[in-house]
Amino acid sequence: MSEIRGLTKSKSIYKGYITIREVVVSLDREDVRKTDAKEETSLRRHKMPPYIKKLVDEVHGDILVSLSARALSSRFAYMIQKSGLPKITFHGLRHINASVMHLLGIPEKYFLERGGWKTDKVMKKVYRHTFSKNRQEADTKVDTFFEAQIANLNSMDDAV
Structure with missing residues (x-):
């Protein structure tokens, strides 16, 4: 928050x-x-x-x-x-985001980076090997998922 x-x-x-x-x-x-x-x-x-x-x-x-x-x-x-x-909780959104990325098959290094979580292992692997193109693809995949969820909610609201 x-x-x-x-x-x-x-x-x-x-x-x-x-x-x-x-x-x-x-x-x-x-x-x-x-x-x-x-x-x-x-x-x-x-x-x-x-x-x-x-x-x-x-x-x-x-x-x-x-x-x-x-x-x-x-x-x-x-x-x-x-x-x-x-x-x-508001903080629970971070966990949901990580779970959704896992569900979508986003490599762990990208969801650790997006969430700002850090371990020694992550520092050695993530920040040295994150490629911009792959990160952009991961971002787009997550954003597309949430946009579809919002569109579904909006269409449900319109139907009511």
């Missing part, structure tokens, strides 16, 4: 990509924007699918998510409940 709250148009969005550069954390009930990542793998870049680009373009101002952590969590829980999906 801190990564989502840290996104800005000026620093995070560039040429069709979202880059995780900053986080917003709550310290003593105050929001603090931090630019120093806890891990080198925390600074990562994701291809922005068209449906996300559209949402970003609709935001007025630089900060993409101005909600507090509590408000964001509450709104997320409400939307999950309203949609009839099983209860899940």
Whole structure:
């Protein structure tokens, strides 16, 4: 959630990509924007699918998510409940994303990189051997899957 709250148009969005550069954390009930990542793998870049680009373009101002952590969590829980999906935490989305990538046959090194997870083994294998073309193919495959899921939900809403 801190990564989502840290996104800005000026620093995070560039040429069709979202880059995780900053986080917003709550310290003593105050929001603090931090630019120093806890891990080198925390600074990562994701291809922005068209449906996300559209949402970003609709935001007025630089900060993409101005909600507090509590408000964001509450709104997320409400939307999950309203949609009839099983209860899940915001953080659980990271695990779902990794599981979907595994389901789609995305090589482990790409989902570790996308998720920002790090081990010594990953540092030796992933960051030395990730090829841009393969990573772009992995991103496209994951984005296509989620776009189809959103289209299915939208068509169900239209039918009601």
